[in-house]
Amino acid sequence: MAxxxxxxxxxxxxxxxxxxxxxxxxxxxxxxYFGGVFRCTDGLQAKYGKHRVFDxxxxxxxxxxxxxxxxxxxxxxxxEIQFSDYIFPAFDQLTNELAKLRYRxxxxxxxxxxxxxxxxxxxxxxxxxxxxxxxxxxxxxGLKVVMPSNPYDTKGLxxxxxxxxxxxxxxxxxxxxxxxxxxxxKKAALKWDTHPxxxxxxxxxxxxxxQAAIEREGSKVTVLTYGTMVHVARExxxxxxxxxxxxxxxxxxxxxxxxxxxxxxKTGRCVIVHEAPRTSGFGGELSAQxxxxxxxxxxxxxxxxxxxxxxxxxxxxxxxFPSQERVIEAMKKVMEH
Amino acid sequence: xxxKKTLHVPDAPFRPGDKPDFKNLDLPKAGEFEKPDVSVxxxxxxxxxxxxxRVLDDKHKAVGSWNPKLxxxxxxxxxxxxTLLRIFDDRMLTMQRQGKLSFYMKSLGEEAVAIAQxxxxxxxxxxxxxxxxxxxxFVRGRNLVDMICHCITNSKDNVKGRQMPVHYSWxxxxxxxxxxxxxxxxxxxxxxxxxxxxxGEDNVSISWLGDGTAAEGDFHYAINFASVFxxxxxxxxxxxxxxxxxxxxxxxxxxxxxxxxxxxxxxxIRVDGNDFLALYSVTNWAAxxxxxxxxxxxxxxxxxxxxxHSTSDDPTRYRPKDEWKAWPLGxxxxxxxxxxxxxxxxxxxxxxxxxxxxxxxxxKSYKEAEKYGTLNDGPWASEExxxxxxxxxxxxxxxxxxxxxxx
Numbered sequence: 001m002a003x004x005x006x007x008x009x010x011x012x013x014x015x016x017x018x019x020x021x022x023x024x025x026x027x028x029x030x031x032x033y034f035g036g037v038f039r040c041t042d043g044l045q046a047k048y049g050k051h052r053v054f055d056x057x058x059x060x061x062x063x064x065x066x067x068x069x070x071x072x073x074x075x076x077x078x079x080e081i082q083f084s085d086y087i088f089p090a091f092d093q094l095t096n097e098l099a100k101l102r103y104r105x106x107x108x109x110x111x112x113x114x115x116x117x118x119x120x121x122x123x124x125x126x127x128x129x130x131x132x133x134x135x136x137x138x139x140x141x142g143l144k145v146v147m148p149s150n151p152y153d154t155k156g157l158x159x160x161x162x163x164x165x166x167x168x169x170x171x172x173x174x175x176x177x178x179x180x181x182x183x184x185x186k187k188a189a190l191k192w193d194t195h196p197x198x199x200x201x202x203x204x205x206x207x208x209x210x211q212a213a214i215e216r217e218g219s220k221v222t223v224l225t226y227g228t229m230v231h232v233a234r235e236x237x238x239x240x241x242x243x244x245x246x247x248x249x250x251x252x253x254x255x256x257x258x259x260x261x262x263x264x265x266k267t268g269r270c271v272i273v274h275e276a277p278r279t280s281g282f283g284g285e286l287s288a289q290x291x292x293x294x295x296x297x298x299x300x301x302x303x304x305x306x307x308x309x310x311x312x313x314x315x316x317x318x319x320x321f322p323s324q325e326r327v328i329e330a331m332k333k334v335m336e337h
Numbered sequence: 338x339x340x341k342k343t344l345h346v347p348d349a350p351f352r353p354g355d356k357p358d359f360k361n362l363d364l365p366k367a368g369e370f371e372k373p374d375v376s377v378x379x380x381x382x383x384x385x386x387x388x389x390x391r392v393l394d395d396k397h398k399a400v401g402s403w404n405p406k407l408x409x410x411x412x413x414x415x416x417x418x419x420t421l422l423r424i425f426d427d428r429m430l431t432m433q434r435q436g437k438l439s440f441y442m443k444s445l446g447e448e449a450v451a452i453a454q455x456x457x458x459x460x461x462x463x464x465x466x467x468x469x470x471x472x473x474x475f476v477r478g479r480n481l482v483d484m485i486c487h488c489i490t491n492s493k494d495n496v497k498g499r500q501m502p503v504h505y506s507w508x509x510x511x512x513x514x515x516x517x518x519x520x521x522x523x524x525x526x527x528x529x530x531x532x533x534x535x536x537g538e539d540n541v542s543i544s545w546l547g548d549g550t551a552a553e554g555d556f557h558y559a560i561n562f563a564s565v566f567x568x569x570x571x572x573x574x575x576x577x578x579x580x581x582x583x584x585x586x587x588x589x590x591x592x593x594x595x596x597x598x599x600x601x602x603x604x605x606i607r608v609d610g611n612d613f614l615a616l617y618s619v620t621n622w623a624a625x626x627x628x629x630x631x632x633x634x635x636x637x638x639x640x641x642x643x644x645x646h647s648t649s650d651d652p653t654r655y656r657p658k659d660e661w662k663a664w665p666l667g668x669x670x671x672x673x674x675x676x677x678x679x680x681x682x683x684x685x686x687x688x689x690x691x692x693x694x695x696x697x698x699x700x701k702s703y704k705e706a707e708k709y710g711t712l713n714d715g716p717w718a719s720e721e722x723x724x725x726x727x728x729x730x731x732x733x734x735x736x737x738x739x740x741x742x743x744x
Contacts, residue, residue: 033352034582034655051344055587057552058519058580086518089554124439126501128517279734308738310727314439315490315498315717319742 004200005192006177009151010040010116013158014078016204018048021076024162026053028063028080028116037082038118038177064090064115068098071111071167078162084119084171085131098167099142112165116158119147120228120275121307121321122175122185126314132227132276132307137169138252138285144209145252147171149230150180150197153250156207164209173227181228182235183324210254214263218245221269221331224260224286226250229273229322236327244271244331252282260286261293268299269334273327278306300337303330349584353653357663364665367394368401372618375626379604386595386605389639392614397675405457405618409682415456415613416677418475419448419670420688421695425471425481428699429488429502433648438488438502439712442468446611446643446661449669450545450575452476453616458543458624463533464512465526465544467519468503469575477510481702490717491710497718497726520550523559523572530570530627531562541627543571543620545638549580551597552588560635564601567632571623574635575610577642582655598635610640611669614676640666720744 004012017024026041032055035042045053056063060081067077081087087094094115102110121130138145144166148154154172161168175181179190192198216234220243223233230248237244245263249255264270270290272283283304290302305322313320351357365388373382392404399406426443433441444451451472455464464473474484486493488502496506496514506514513529516522526544533540550556551574563570574594578585589597598605604626608619616638623634643661645652657663677683710716724731724739731739 029580030582032346033349037581037649050346050348054346055583057588058549058583059552059554061554062552088518124501126504126517127499129501278738308723308742309735310723311499313499313723314501315494315712315715316720316723319720319723 001199002202003193003198004151005179005198006151006154006172007038007040009155009200010158010172011042011044012200012202013155014041014044015047017159017162018044018052020204023074024076024078025051025070026078026080027056029056029058029082031055031080036080038174040116041080060086060088060090061093064093064098064113067113067115068093068101068111071113072109076112076162078114078116081115081117083129084117084133085128087117087133091136094137094143094169095140099140102166103142110165111167113167114161114170115168116170116172118174119171120173120175121312121317122181122228124314124317127311130312130317132274134171134252135276135280135282138282142167143253144168145171146209146250147173147227147252148250149173149176149227149248150195151192151200152197153207153213155200156205157209157250159204160206160209163206171227175228176231180231183232183321185318209251210256211250212256212259213248213250214245214259215248216244216246218243218267220244220267221271221334222247222260222263222267223271223273223327223331224249225273226252227275229275232322232324233273233327236324236331239324240328240331242328242331242335257289257293260290264290264294265297268297269337270294270298270302271305271327271330271334272302273305273322275307275322277309278304279309281306300334303334305330347586349586349656351657351660352655353657355657357657357660359663359665362665365389365391367391368403370401370403372402372622375622375629376631377604379599379602382604383599386599386607387593389607389609390615390619391609391612392618393612393672393676397672397679399614399676403615403618405614405621407614407617409677409680411456412673412677413682415452416670416673416683417691417695418452418472419673420691421475421699422448422452422472423670424692424695424699428703430648432489432703436713437711439490440501440503440648441488442503442647443644444469444472446668447575447577447640448472449613449616449673450610450638450640453613454543454573454620457617457620459540461511461540462624463526463529463540463542464510465522465529465542466512466515467522467545467547467550467575468515468517469547470545471503471505473512474505474507474510477512479507479510481699482705485703485706486709489706490712491706492716492718493706493709494718497722520546520553520555522546523555524562526572527559527562527568527570527633530568530633531566534566534569539628541569541571541624543573545573545575547580548574548576548578548585548588548594549583551594560598560601560603563633564603567630569627569630570633571620571627572633572635573638575638575640577610577640579642579646579652579656581646581650593637595635595637601635603633603635605635605637607637607639609666610638611666611672613669613673
């Protein structure tokens, strides 16, 4: 075991998979010689060669479309989109091509592409370096959508995603790269060595997609969340003393509905927390499924805590970013019933 | 014949530890290319896409038919703007290092681009810059305090604290809001120009993007629409060699960027981006052509990004530290200054005096701007502005969310 942050755990997963499978190649903007603007691919080009880890033209549509072509012809490309805010020039290739290739060819063709992309706010990045666009992709049949919240899960889930024969959009919450973040920006930043999942095996391991993790056990209210908000929600439960069960979904598609269902049936209450805007956010889908499966067990209406339906602001970032206070307020609201 | 054993991947010419040497660059002499009539058929000037329009020669004299023959007062104005931009950038960088700005991007080595090109236009021409043409605002007389209020994201930031620093918007100066996603402004400028033509107005639109961004789809949409509709637009690729760590060899395989315009039947001109006079002249030519209804011009501005991409970047990791010093086209500010000295219109003492004056102006403006708040301590744009301008009027769900936040 080693202490790793998320940057190092991404690097370790890529290192292992490059070594294991000669058909894996990694490309994207600044990922080659430089090693990525967040250093996730640092040292990999020097170790595996220019043709396996390389810089691409600045063209997100070009990156995803050529990755599809490579995937059709036997490679297993891992493409990086530098910020998920910049994924949209590739939207057509992701949603109409990558997602539908297997289906439209009657199963004859597919492309095992993994798209890694940093997402989320909390870094003073304004609306072009802070977005959480996962719901555009969870609504696209054919794509798997993953968002880990710690170094251990990141490595195991990334290895699984790359080895998966279906395309995966792998969101990396960038506010978590260097340490867990509980939403309190005034507090000194914590490192991953303060969190049990900062311990990461150096060797190969995988975590199946579609399995949620219970971040904190509790019996009075279930909090469904993923990404950076896992830490905000956990600390909200800790600091308020509310007996909340915090579930880290880890993968949104496929979704571990069994874990969700049994938790909500146990607690009878459900709060959903995500950074992305509310309208048509993934929380809407979660809310609908919980209602369908747990209606007779619910003691209170489901409450969502989300980003507002505005672009992600720069100076008013902390008015937008869902805070522990808002999560506590939501938990109290459902507990009143 | 057999192919190489594996995929070809290009590289930058020099990496850290290498000694940069640009002697293989084929640099035409100043004055080598003739200035054509603005109504010329693009097919007759294809040589300009492979050459390099230069006016200032190695002895700091203005030569050849592209010499715009500007009055000394205009040259001095250009020098003043360029000097101000350099001082402004240095001050903002210092304040960023002190935590007063969340982010900054400098124009070092590229000051002539926005300033010479901006000065060659009319105030009603519409600007669609990338994030590396802040100098346009000096040309059009924007108040420094307003620029700084945006950069330090305080209560007087005209974009209400919604964007990162240097993402200016300035309606009064016809400068359209800058976006971080690169290249998006290029086809928008074409559309804007199409609207001018549609309305029978004779203003032009102009846009800039970088060599790296010339790989985005938006670049190709723009150049094609501009050609098809003969839009009164000037499209500039600022080839400064580097897109963060990505060398221009990853953006284009061989040839020049300007050469791409030939296939679209656009006049395509490669210009020395460190030569104030050449930039002014080429831009003026393109604007005149557009005003006459002859359509778009495509320009490759050949220069070098002397600074880091942004304050989030460390270029010593991917290029030689002294690469800019080896760049054969020199420092644009020094070149214009030496030209003015050669004309007997300026001296090093004048320059020192100017620098002192502008430094004081920037410091004074900074202090004034801080009165309206700072990024860290506020005040910022008020909390309710979070929900404004998403739509023209906030719909019910946004009004409700605003109440939820308690404001």
